Amino acid sequence: MNNIQQRKKSNTFVTYENQYFYNINRRQTSSWLPKDFTERTLTKAIKKNIDRKRPSIDEVTLINGVPLFSWIELNVNELCNRRCIFCPRSGDYPNQNLHMDLELVDSIASQLVEVGFDGTINISGTGEALLTKQLVDLVKKFGDRELGIEIVTNGDKLTSSLIKNLYCSGLTQLVVSMYEGQEQIEYFNNLFTECGIDKKLYTLRDRWYDEDKDYGLLYTNRTGALGGELPDSEKRACYYPYYAIYIDWNGDILLCCQDSYNRTIILGNAYTKSLWDIWTSQKYFEYRKILKDGNRCKAPCSNCNANGMVFGANHAESW
Numbered sequence: 001m002n003n004i005q006q007r008k009k010s011n012t013f014v015t016y017e018n019q020y021f022y023n024i025n026r027r028q029t030s031s032w033l034p035k036d037f038t039e040r041t042l043t044k045a046i047k048k049n050i051d052r053k054r055p056s057i058d059e060v061t062l063i064n065g066v067p068l069f070s071w072i073e074l075n076v077n078e079l080c081n082r083r084c085i086f087c088p089r090s091g092d093y094p095n096q097n098l099h100m101d102l103e104l105v106d107s108i109a110s111q112l113v114e115v116g117f118d119g120t121i122n123i124s125g126t127g128e129a130l131l132t133k134q135l136v137d138l139v140k141k142f143g144d145r146e147l148g149i150e151i152v153t154n155g156d157k158l159t160s161s162l163i164k165n166l167y168c169s170g171l172t173q174l175v176v177s178m179y180e181g182q183e184q185i186e187y188f189n190n191l192f193t194e195c196g197i198d199k200k201l202y203t204l205r206d207r208w209y210d211e212d213k214d215y216g217l218l219y220t221n222r223t224g225a226l227g228g229e230l231p232d233s234e235k236r237a238c239y240y241p242y243y244a245i246y247i248d249w250n251g252d253i254l255l256c257c258q259d260s261y262n263r264t265i266i267l268g269n270a271y272t273k274s275l276w277d278i279w280t281s282q283k284y285f286e287y288r289k290i291l292k293d294g295n296r297c298k299a300p301c302s303n304c305n306a307n308g309m310v311f312g313a314n315h316a317e318s319w
């Protein structure tokens with residue numbers, strides 16, 4: 001009997017609600033700000049999005065004593081219509097017509113139901129989700145199972161009919177990165193209003209700033225995919241592998257979203273192993289063990305400048 005079945009049988013769900021509220025109150029914005037992020041680059045939109053995501057991400061569910069991931073990111077294709085300067089696509093990252101199979105999506109969705117996943121499925125990855133073949137059908141695989149699903153998009157291909165179809169298929173949040181300018185706020189608000197979508201169901205992020213404002217992002221070097229090497233590796237904990245799982249278009253499970261362009265470490269493949277078996281594998285655990293203490297000695301962490309402490313402190317404590 002595998003672990004998933006064991007959990008189902010014993011029905012041992014434990015949520016650490018008290019611990020969760022304790023940590024929320026304790027952790028003020030400043031406590032996760034690393035030395036090189038300041039209020040200058042932390043926009044209101046970034047803070048708002050963090051606050052929106054925190055309740056779902058930082059709630060810990062244990063399966064037979066093991067914390068389950070609460071955030072699952074899918075890279076559903078390898079295409080984009082832009083080449084933003086702060087993204088590895090501004091360099092020689094290839095634009096390829098490759099897509100995640102619906103069969104794999106169906107398997108992921110049913111495994112999530114089986115483990116009692118109560119977090120968020122995030123479609124973001126290395127490209128532009130709205131260029132995905134069968135995107136509406138893909139969202140429906142999760143929507144039909146009442147799983148929370150959100151899409152991060154540059155918004156270029158959004159139309160009224162696509163918006164309506166996505167929400168009808170079960171989409172719970174659309175996050176739009178606005179790269180053009182302030183005028184996009186009114187444009188997108190009108191578009192969503194026209195479709196009858198409540199403000200709580202979409203997020204507009206201002207990302208039209210220059211380099212001196214870090215482009216409106218919590219800018220990271222994408223484990224070196226943006227070129228160059230860090231003079232010294234960071235000495236700071238990272239909680240990504242404690243709460244998040246990243247699935248590439250071909251089923252590969254990567255260490256984290258920061259390594260999604262370089263793909264340095266592949267922890268398993270969802271076609272050949274269950275998500276739970278990969279999540280609880282020794283290889284994954286080796287990273288968790290050292291990252292908790294701020295040791296980023298192993299690749300790709302050794303060349304990663306990401307702040308890995310925005311979310312996941314509760315999970316790290318529970319592992």
Ligand SMILES: C[S@@+](CC[C@H](N)C(=O)[O-])C[C@H]1O[C@@H](n2cnc3c(N)ncnc32)[C@H](O)[C@@H]1O
Pocket residue numbers: 080086087088124125126127128129152153154176177207217218219220221222
């Ligand atoms: C890679 S994009 C994929 C989704 C979509 N194409 C978009 O741009 O919104 C996901 C998110 O990463 C952000 N992003 C891109 N490059 C980044 C970087 N170097 N550091 C931090 N965030 C970055 C984008 O602004 C976007 O919000």
Ligand code: SF4
Pocket residue numbers: 080081082083084087088089090126127128154
């Ligand atoms: S940030 Fe998003 S829109 Fe811009 S090039 Fe990268 S994937 Fe495309």
Ligand code: SF4
Pocket residue numbers: 223238239240241255256257258259291296300301302304305306308
């Ligand atoms: S240190 Fe960087 S590469 Fe390593 S797990 Fe954290 S975010 Fe990913």
